[in-house]
Amino acid sequence: MTDIPKNYDFKATEGKINRLWEKSGFFSPDKLTKEKNKKNKNNYFSIVMPPPNVTGDLHMGHAEMLTLEDILIRYHRMLGEKTVWIPGTDHASIATQNKVEKILKKEGTSRHFLPKEEFLTRIKDFAKKSHDNIENQIRKMGSSCDWGREAYTLDKTRSKAVKMVFKMMYKDGLIYRGEKVVNWCPRCSSTLADDEVEYRDQKTKLYTFRYCKDFPFAISTTRPETKLGDTAVAVNPKDKRFLKYIGKRFTIDFLGQKLNLRIIGDRSVEMDFGTGALGVTPSHSKIDEKMARVHQLPFVKVIDEAGKIREGFGEFSGLKATEARKKITKKLKSAGLMEKEEEVTNSISLCYRCETPIEPLPSLQWFIDVNKKIPRFKKSIKDIAIEAVSKGVFNRSKIEFIPHRFEKEYLRWVTNLEDWCISRQIVFGHSIPVWYKNNKILCDITPPKEKGWRQDPDTLDTWFSSGLWTFTVMAKNPKDLQFKDGKIVVSGKDFKNFHPVSVLNTGYDIIFFWVARMILMTAYSISDIPFEKVFLHGLVKDEKGKKMSKSLGNVIDPLNVSEKYGTDAVRLSLLIGSSPGNDMKLNEEKIAGFRKFTNKLWNISRYILQRNSEVGNMNIDKNNFTSADSWILTKFKELVELTTKDLSGFNLARAGERLIDFTWSDFADWYLEASKFETNQTQKTALLHFILKNLLKLWHPFTPFITETIWQSFANNRLLLVEKWPKINDFPAYSGNKGDAFELLQEIVKSIRNLRSDHKISPDKKVDVTIEIIKDKWKGISTKEILKEGSNLIKKLRTGVQKVDITVPSKKKSPNSIHQSLGPINVIISLEGIVDTKKEKIKLKKELEKINNLISGAKKRLSDKNFTQKAPKEVVEKQKEILEKLEIEKREAEKQLNVH
RNA sequence: GGACUUGUAGCUCAGUUGGUUAGAGCGCGGCGUUCACAUCGCCGAGGUCAGAGGUUCGAUUCCUCUCAAGUCCACCA
Numbered sequence: 012m013t014d015i016p017k018n019y020d021f022k023a024t025e026g027k028i029n030r031l032w033e034k035s036g037f038f039s040p041d042k043l044t045k046e047k048n049k050k051n052k053n054n055y056f057s058i059v060m061p062p063p064n065v066t067g068d069l070h071m072g073h074a075e076m077l078t079l080e081d082i083l084i085r086y087h088r089m090l091g092e093k094t095v096w097i098p099g100t101d102h103a104s105i106a107t108q109n110k111v112e113k114i115l116k117k118e119g120t121s122r123h124f125l126p127k128e129e130f131l132t133r134i135k136d137f138a139k140k141s142h143d144n145i146e147n148q149i150r151k152m153g154s155s156c157d158w159g160r161e162a163y164t165l166d167k168t169r170s171k172a173v174k175m176v177f178k179m180m181y182k183d184g185l186i187y188r189g190e191k192v193v194n195w196c197p198r199c200s201s202t203l204a205d206d207e208v209e210y211r212d213q214k215t216k217l218y219t220f221r222y223c224k225d226f227p228f229a230i231s232t233t234r235p236e237t238k239l240g241d242t243a244v245a246v247n248p249k250d251k252r253f254l255k256y257i258g259k260r261f262t263i264d265f266l267g268q269k270l271n272l273r274i275i276g277d278r279s280v281e282m283d284f285g286t287g288a289l290g291v292t293p294s295h296s297k298i299d300e301k302m303a304r305v306h307q308l309p310f311v312k313v314i315d316e317a318g319k320i321r322e323g324f325g326e327f328s329g330l331k332a333t334e335a336r337k338k339i340t341k342k343l344k345s346a347g348l349m350e351k352e353e354e355v356t357n358s359i360s361l362c363y364r365c366e367t368p369i370e371p372l373p374s375l376q377w378f379i380d381v382n383k384k385i386p387r388f389k390k391s392i393k394d395i396a397i398e399a400v401s402k403g404v405f406n407r408s409k410i411e412f413i414p415h416r417f418e419k420e421y422l423r424w425v426t427n428l429e430d431w432c433i434s435r436q437i438v439f440g441h442s443i444p445v446w447y448k449n450n451k452i453l454c455d456i457t458p459p460k461e462k463g464w465r466q467d468p469d470t471l472d473t474w475f476s477s478g479l480w481t482f483t484v485m486a487k488n489p490k491d492l493q494f495k496d497g498k499i500v501v502s503g504k505d506f507k508n509f510h511p512v513s514v515l516n517t518g519y520d521i522i523f524f525w526v527a528r529m530i531l532m533t534a535y536s537i538s539d540i541p542f543e544k545v546f547l548h549g550l551v552k553d554e555k556g557k558k559m560s561k562s563l564g565n566v567i568d569p570l571n572v573s574e575k576y577g578t579d580a581v582r583l584s585l586l587i588g589s590s591p592g593n594d595m596k597l598n599e600e601k602i603a604g605f606r607k608f609t610n611k612l613w614n615i616s617r618y619i620l621q622r623n624s625e626v627g628n629m630n631i632d633k634n635n636f637t638s639a640d641s642w643i644l645t646k647f648k649e650l651v652e653l654t655t656k657d658l659s660g661f662n663l664a665r666a667g668e669r670l671i672d673f674t675w676s677d678f679a680d681w682y683l684e685a686s687k688f689e690t691n692q693t694q695k696t697a698l699l700h701f702i703l704k705n706l707l708k709l710w711h712p713f714t715p716f717i718t719e720t721i722w723q724s725f726a727n728n729r730l731l732l733v734e735k736w737p738k739i740n741d742f743p744a745y746s747g748n749k750g751d752a753f754e755l756l757q758e759i760v761k762s763i764r765n766l767r768s769d770h771k772i773s774p775d776k777k778v779d780v781t782i783e784i785i786k787d788k789w790k791g792i793s794t795k796e797i798l799k800e801g802s803n804l805i806k807k808l809r810t811g812v813q814k815v816d817i818t819v820p821s822k823k824k825s826p827n828s829i830h831q832s833l834g835p836i837n838v839i840i841s842l843e844g845i846v847d848t849k850k851e852k853i854k855l856k857k858e859l860e861k862i863n864n865l866i867s868g869a870k871k872r873l874s875d876k877n878f879t880q881k882a883p884k885e886v887v888e889k890q891k892e893i894l895e896k897l898e899i900e901k902r903e904a905e906k907q908l909n910v911h
Numbered sequence: 912g913g914a915c916u917u918g919u920a921g922c923u924c925a926g927u928u929g930g931u932u933a934g935a936g937c938g939c940g941g942c943g944u945u946c947a948c949a950u951c952g953c954c955g956a957g958g959u960c961a962g963a964g965g966u967u968c969g970a971u972u973c974c975u976c977u978c979a980a981g982u983c984c985a986c987c988a
Contacts, residue, residue: 018950217988232988245988280988289988296988357987416915420983423914427984519983554923556981587936588924593916594981596923603950604937610950618947657927668925672935683947761954768954774943809943809953865932872931877968886930886969893931 015620015724019613021577024720029150031723037733039157040095040508043088056087056094057509059481060149060156061517061525062164064103065141066110069148071551071559071597072518074569075585077152079548079663080516082586084155085712086658087513089736095509097484098149099162100142104440104473105199105364111137127438134439148570153578153715155732160505162484164476165441171489173476174444174456175499176536181445181454183385185392185535186433190375192293192300193432194360197318198367201436202376204472205429206523208369210358219285219351220343222265222272227256229350231285233357234295235343236335239268239324240313243291245302248276250287266342267325275306294373312373332370377434377443377469385535387497395534396425396527405539407511410530412545413661414592417519424523425531433472440470474524478532481512481541499536515542518550519592546661549594551585556596572602579714580605586667586713608671609717612710615679616721619699629697631743637689638800640698642750643682646673647702648739654709655736667713674706681757688807705737751790755835756801762831762838763810769854770829770842777813778840780805781828783820785899786835794835824910832903834896855908862901869894 036042040055058080063073080096088094111134115121122130142163149156162169180186194203219231222238232238246253256274263270279302280289293303294312303310313320320327320335327335343349360369381393388395395404400418403409412418434443446453446464453459458466482499485506486492493500501510517526526545533541552558553565560566573581583605589595623629636644650673657666682702686695711718711731722731763780772778784794795817802815820837824830826848830839872878872890879887 015947017948230988234988281986285988291988298986298988355987420915423984523983590924598923600937601923607950608936611948614948614951616947621947653927660927662927665925665927668935676935679948680952764953765955768942771942774953861932868931872968875968879968881968882930890931 015617017614017617019577019610019717019720021579021609021716022574025151025153025578025716028716028719028723029153032155032719032730032732033158035730035732037088037730038096038155039159040093043093043733054092055508055513056084056090056092057512058084058096058514058516059484059512060096060098060154061515061521062099062101062162062477062480063145063149064101064106065138065145066103066106067141067144069145069569071567071569071585073148074152074581075548075551075589075595076516076518077149077154078582078585079546081152081154081156081582081715082658082663082712083514083516083546085715085732086736088155088732089708089711089734091735093508095160095505096154096156097160097162098146098154098156098158099164099480099484100145101477102138102163102165102440102473104435104437104470105201106473107138107141108134108437108439109199109364122438131438138439151570151573151578153582155715160484160487162480164473164480168486168489168492169476169479169483170441171456172479172483172486172492172499172536173441173471175492175494176479176532177444177471177475178454178456179494179499179536180379183383185380185383185385186377187380188375188377190373191378191430191432192295192297192371193374193376195316195370195372195374196362196365196367197316197370198365199362199437200316202374202432202434203362203369204432204474206424207363208360209363209366210360212356213359214354214356215359217285217351217353217355218340218343218349219353220349222270222290223263223348224346226261226263228253228288229286230288230290231351232290233355234292234336235339236320236327236332237292237295237313238265238290238339239270239320239327240292240294240311241265241270241272241290242293242303242308242311243273243275243306245275245277245280245289245291246287247280247282248278250280250282253288266339266346268327271309273306273308275302275308277302277306295371297371300371300373310373314370314372316372316374318370376432377445377467379431379433381428381430381531388538392531392535393425393428396531397422399530399534399540400425404534407540408543410540410543410545413547417522417545417547417592421522421527425527428527431472433475434467434469435472436468437470440473441476443467443469443471474528475532477525478528479536481515481529482506482510482533482537482539485510498538501537511540512542514544514546516546516548519547520550522547547592549589549592552594552596554596554598556594567597567599567602572599576602576606577609577716579609579717582714583608583667586664587671589664591661608675609714611675611679612714612717613721615674615683616703616707618683619696619703620721620724622699623696629693629700631697631701632691632694633743635691635694636749637691638749638752638756638797639682639685639689639804640694641748642753643677643698643702644742645750646677647705648742651705651709651737651739658712670709670713674710678702678706681753684808685753685804688804701743707731708734708737748790748792752792752797752801755789755794755797755833756804758833759801759805759836759838760808760810762833763805763812763840766829766831766838766840767811772811772842774811777811778842779814779816780810780812781816781818781837781839781841783818783837783839784835785820785832785837785903789835798836824906826910830903830907832900834899837903852908855904859901859904859908862897862904866894866897866901869897 032038061076063069084094084096112122177186194208196203215233217231217233218235219229221229230244257276259274261272263272291299291302291308293299293308293310295314314332315321318332320330322328327338361367362369382391384391398404400410400421444454444456445467446459448464453464482501486501487503491502529541533539557563557565569581580602584597584602653669654666686699689695707718707722719731782798787794798817805815806812825841828839828841829851830837869890873894
């Protein structure tokens with residue numbers, strides 16, 4: 012194996028490895044054999060990929076999601092569970108249509124100049140291109156998902172499910188059509204759900220004026236143009252100023268337009284705001300709408316879907332809302348009606364897709380009633396969605412959020428949920444399965460055969476279909492979805508084995524959009540929960556903590572850095588330093604840093620394999636372990652246990668950090684170095700191979716490419732991908748605490764390096780070391796034995812030592828020596844004429860001071876009865892040990908100080 | 912207005928049921944190539960764990976308040 016390259020060449024291998032995996036078929040659970048004789052009932056493990064929108068490219072957030080999910084998937088696959096990760100994409104109706112609209116704009120045209128069919132074709136082409144691009148990117152990240160099960164929110168199977176659920180809900184009376192005030196985006200020309208509206212603070216003018224001269228008081232508003240639709244004035248019933256007017260009706264002339272106003276008392280009106288009187292516009296404000304329903308006020312629609320004043324408002328008709336505002340304020344002023352204009356800060360509502368200000372207006376739309384009791388559940392879908400997380404439904408444990416705190420946020424949101432507007436005036440999406448003929452309405456999965464029916468022109472909110480994601484992806488084709496016993500039944504093994512999904516991993520930013528909708532929709536459709544656990548990650552921000560966006564130019568492209576530093580390095584950079592539910596900062600240097608690690612792992616393997624590439628057939632002699640062997644085996648056993656525990660508990664980052672620490676420092680810096688100088692080299696090779704093999708397994712979920720590449724160099728075509736996760740029971744037995752001896756040797760080596768460095772002893776200067784034995788036993792092992800066995804190692808491990816003397820402590824100290832006390836032993840380097848006594852004195856004094864402080868602290872603690880009585884025995888014992896060690900160190904330091 | 916998160920070394924972050932000398936990587940300073948690795952090795956400096964109280968024998972860790980940064984929800988006539 013002399014032909015292993017010096018550096019890890021990810022460019023040459025990643026593609027090859029990917030093809031090897033895919034050819035093997037092991038990304039699919041169908042080829043995996045289930046672990047036998049396992050009492051663990053969790054023999055199946057499933058994740059559904061949050062489907063990326065087909066709007067172009069993947070970003071770092073997607074790369075993070077893919078990394079976390081792939082780690083979980085690979086880990087569970089190696090545990091011997093039947094594991095599946097189902098990939099897919101989301102048609103994302105508004106988002107995708109907007110992208111194409113932008114492209115059209117660049118081309119100098121717009122959707123309004125294209126026939127609907129042509130526009131739709133353009134979007135579908137764009138979606139296809141995006142999909143192919145995304146699929147390629149997902150592969151590049153090393154995602155071991157099952158492409159044979161790939162799904163799309165707009166394909167035939169998912170479309171059938173959408174229609175089925177719609178029909179069920181329609182029949183149950185859960186879906187209804189009604190004229191209500193909705194969030195209207197004038198640019199998208201579509202409605203939006205309440206949570207698709209974003210808010211931003213803005214400065215605006217608050218106008219205070221009277222409708223007309225003979226109106227008894229003034230009102231305040233930031234939107235004078237909507238006042239053409241006022242049908243009431245609300246005041247607080249406690250407000251003495253207005254008490255006498257409540258219940259009165261006024262027919263007035265508002266700048267030439269007739270208004271019929273009733274004065275109503277409503278406790279939601281704040282007496283201190285503005286004049287304390289509020290003009291109620293039922294048609295153009297959701298709050299006013301509520302008030303209007305309570306007081307049964309008439310609705311007058313002023314603004315149309317294009318954002319213009321409707322017919323019937325005289326000189327204002329046809330004006331855009333902003334123009335109408337100008338004209339009205341101007342006229343109010345010249346009529347002497349304006350009483351005040353002041354700057355206020357309020358929050359403006361914006362479309363979450365195009366940031367256009369939202370126009371609330373009444374419109375005939377489809378809604379889901381979230382409060383209506385469903386006969387077969389005797390509860391509303393809101394009730395079920397609350398129970399699913401708070402106490403569990405359908406005989407399932409409650410859905411667990413990681414981190415826990417998001418459960419509260421979810422519950423608050425669901426509890427306050429109002430009817431969900433699901434119809435969109437977008438061409439790209441699922442058509443509403445409703446047909447009209449004269450006054451008749453028909454809702455069905457297939458179009459009516461009879462002629463003359465016209466389908467509803469609208470499409471469904473994109474979250475309606477993604478809300479069905481977990482169970483619809485378990486269907487292989489439309490036939491797998493059927494109605495039965497008042498619910499939707501999914502046939503096939505996948506649904507039986509893999510649903511509810513084990514883990515849903517997604518960003519906390521779409522808990523409401525998606526996670527909550529899945530719970531609502533799945534509970535209703537199949538009478539079950541969609542997933543057992545929700546594992547939430549944060550957002551990937553730039554190095555300053557800002558959101559990455561194309562307009563800010565701070566975007567790191569996953570594909571680009573993957574080609575620059577290797578996919579494994581990118582994966583590590585997205586894992587380490589992240590914690591569930593918290594945002595992370597990322598810059599390119601961090602990614603570059605992890606390339607160093609992959610190269611280190613490469614070279615560790617290179618060294619071991621160059622010793623002997625016949626891995627696996629070597630016997631380990633259990634009766635012949637050195638202290639280093641025992642030490643590394645203990646450490647490694649601990650590593651396996653903790654890594655397993657952390658992976659099972661979603662502490663993925665911690666697992667990765669610990670692996671780096673073990674690999675780099677314990678294994679490479681100490682064990683590997685020591686192994687070069689020990690006598691039984693056959694045994695060394697066997698042990699090195701044993702640890703390397705198992706270490707590669709532990710690393711595989713995190714850095715799949717490099718580990719598989721190394722594995723392939725010796726594994727005779729067996730794939731690391733499906734190797735079994737290490738079990739400590741299979742590890743060679745090792746005896747007692749012999750490993751502790753190696754820790755003492757490490758202390759000695761470090762102290763020698765330390766002394767040399769402090770005294771600027773040139774590296775080529777060889778020195779003699781005297782080690783005095785203060786205590787015969789250390790952690791139950793003979794100190795003398797440790798030193799005898801280790802003296803050769805002490806010389807070799809970059810200490811520049813040529814001779815080691817082991818003696819009893821001498822009474823006299825030489826001024827020509829430097830020394831360090833390690834408790835059970837003293838390390839002394841003799842140096843004729845080199846020691847700077849002054850400097851040494853200062854150093855020793857400083858050290859003594861530190862030791863004295865620690866001693867007095869320890870003594871104080873031990874003399875405190877409260878401590879000795881109340882603290883656990885182990886802690887008190889440990890404190891005694893520390894004190895003992897410190898006192899030896901103190902004595903030795905004092906002796907040394909006396910000679911200088 | 913309600914709630915949540917974060918605050919540990921110059922920077923990015925660990926710190927596992929509270930346990931006594933708080934860690935890593937990067938950066939910085941010094942030194943070093945006898946062959947696994949300069950995408951490397953060795954050594955070092957650097958922290959009153961945001962601040963103030965409290966609980967406790969003992970607090971970076973638990974509680975309360977304050978400050979700072981950020982997020983979500985509600986309100987905004």
